[in-house]
Amino acid sequence: MLAEFSSGQARFPNKGPAVGLFADQEIRLIDGPLFVGETYVLRREIVALAESSRTESYWVKTRIFDASGQRQVAEMLLNHATLKQSYAGYAEELAARTGEALGARPV
Numbered sequence: 001m002l003a004e005f006s007s008g009q010a011r012f013p014n015k016g017p018a019v020g021l022f023a024d025q026e027i028r029l030i031d032g033p034l035f036v037g038e039t040y041v042l043r044r045e046i047v048a049l050a051e052s053s054r055t056e057s058y059w060v061k062t063r064i065f066d067a068s069g070q071r072q073v074a075e076m077l078l079n080h081a082t083l084k085q086s087y088a089g090y091a092e093e094l095a096a097r098t099g100e101a102l103g104a105r106p107v
Contacts, residue, residue: 019086023057024079031073034064041069047077057081 034040041064048059057079064074084090094100 017088018090019083021081021083022078023055023081024077026077027074028076029074031071034074039067040073041065041067050079054085055081055083 043063043065045061046058047061050057050059060078060080062076062078063072064076065072
């Protein structure tokens with residue numbers, strides 16, 4: 001995944017172990033293209049949180065700059081989704097947080 005290789009360094013809190021997936025990805029070249037072997041500076045931020053009856057997700061915008069960090073060359077928006085029922089402690093966490101049982105909400 002473009003710009004995702006080093007995402008662990010961002011240390012965004014994640015639930016787990018759980019089944020996760022990339023639900024959507026958008027890539028925008030601004031002053032590209034990007035080249036293999038070039039050094040880039042990445043700046044990440046969480047721009048949205050979302051939830052459905054089966055998933056929790058967060059959207060990460062990664063802005064990609066040249067090696068000097070001054071000129072933005074691209075950006076990527078990536079939706080990280082976690083399947084709720086794959087997270088072993090999810091039902092207990094939900095009940096503790098809301099008093100609601102897993103599956104109690106309408107789909």
